Amino acid sequence: MNSGGWRIGTFAGAPVIMDWSVLILAAYVILSSLDDGGSLISALTFVAAILASILLHEFGHAWTAMAFKLPSKRIVLTFLGGHVEFERPPETRWHNIAVSAAGPFANLAAFAALYYGLNALGGLAPPETPRLMAQPLPFLPPLAIPADWFEARILSSFLGAFLAINLVLGAFNLLPGFPLDGGRILAAGLAYFMHPARARMVAGASGILIAAGAAYYGLTNGYLWTAMVAALLLLAALAEIALARQALAADHSSGGRSNT
Numbered sequence: 001m002n003s004g005g006w007r008i009g010t011f012a013g014a015p016v017i018m019d020w021s022v023l024i025l026a027a028y029v030i031l032s033s034l035d036d037g038g039s040l041i042s043a044l045t046f047v048a049a050i051l052a053s054i055l056l057h058e059f060g061h062a063w064t065a066m067a068f069k070l071p072s073k074r075i076v077l078t079f080l081g082g083h084v085e086f087e088r089p090p091e092t093r094w095h096n097i098a099v100s101a102a103g104p105f106a107n108l109a110a111f112a113a114l115y116y117g118l119n120a121l122g123g124l125a126p127p128e129t130p131r132l133m134a135q136p137l138p139f140l141p142p143l144a145i146p147a148d149w150f151e152a153r154i155l156s157s158f159l160g161a162f163l164a165i166n167l168v169l170g171a172f173n174l175l176p177g178f179p180l181d182g183g184r185i186l187a188a189g190l191a192y193f194m195h196p197a198r199a200r201m202v203a204g205a206s207g208i209l210i211a212a213g214a215a216y217y218g219l220t221n222g223y224l225w226t227a228m229v230a231a232l233l234l235l236a237a238l239a240e241i242a243l244a245r246q247a248l249a250a251d252h253s254s255g256g257r258s259n260t
Contacts, residue, residue: 004076012062014072014084016055021079025050028225042157049161051077053107053169058082060106061099068095080229081169093188100184107170115163177207179236197248200240207237 005019026047033043054077061084062072071087090096176186183203190199211234218226 011059011075012066012072014062014075016075017077018051019076019078022051022077023079025079032225041154045154045157046161049158049165052162053110053165054082056106056110056166057103057169057173058084060102060104064102065090065099068099070095070099080232093191096188097185100181100188101174104170104173104181107166107173111163111166111170114159114166118159175210176203177210177233177237178203178240179207179233180210183207183237195248195251197244197251200244200247204237204241204244207240208234211237 005017005022007015008018009016029047029050030040030043033046034040058075058077062075065072065084065086068090070090073085073087075084076082090099173180174182174185176182178184178187178200183206186206187196187199187203190202193199194202211230213230214233215227215230218224218228218230
């Protein structure tokens, strides 16, 4: 363990660090589950699915960066998700877009491959069939997990949670607002048509709207963790706008235009 957390492995040449704040996330999930009448095993399984999904997301970023010969310094898991610290910024806007998109794509690809793969093998179970069922999200048909495959409910619970989390994590991170991956993609794309700092300001403004929507959803539905995450997203978006304004002012004072 170091001052920032526990080293749990290495990927793409970078140490993978689990920040101590992950304990806050784990405690929140466990206490919320127990308060709702869930079991400790189910709560721990859900925590494991969250961490596995976040790791997959960050590995997608790091692996794509490595393909572009962009070294990673650290891969860090935190109570808000995770991030990859790179040795230097991506060299081109295309590299920035590709690296940013790789995380959500990894989550969505994992969801699609596992969900449709398992259903192709086991089929959608009719109601009278005795199977361990996992319904990742209400608008999706239940995933059929034959009991003769997985006698343990733990694995059934993990797969259901892993599927749902990957779908939500991938889709949410593609929303076009900073600091989400979709916001970085938006800023890099807009930079082809306007000053990069202005593009960052647009992505930051979009991030404010997304954070406000997430906060409203969290507060009106009693999801305090969602509201707290939304507040932190809002602060990050405001900080990005402030930094972009400084960069724009500095660039104008020097009479130049950034190409990064």
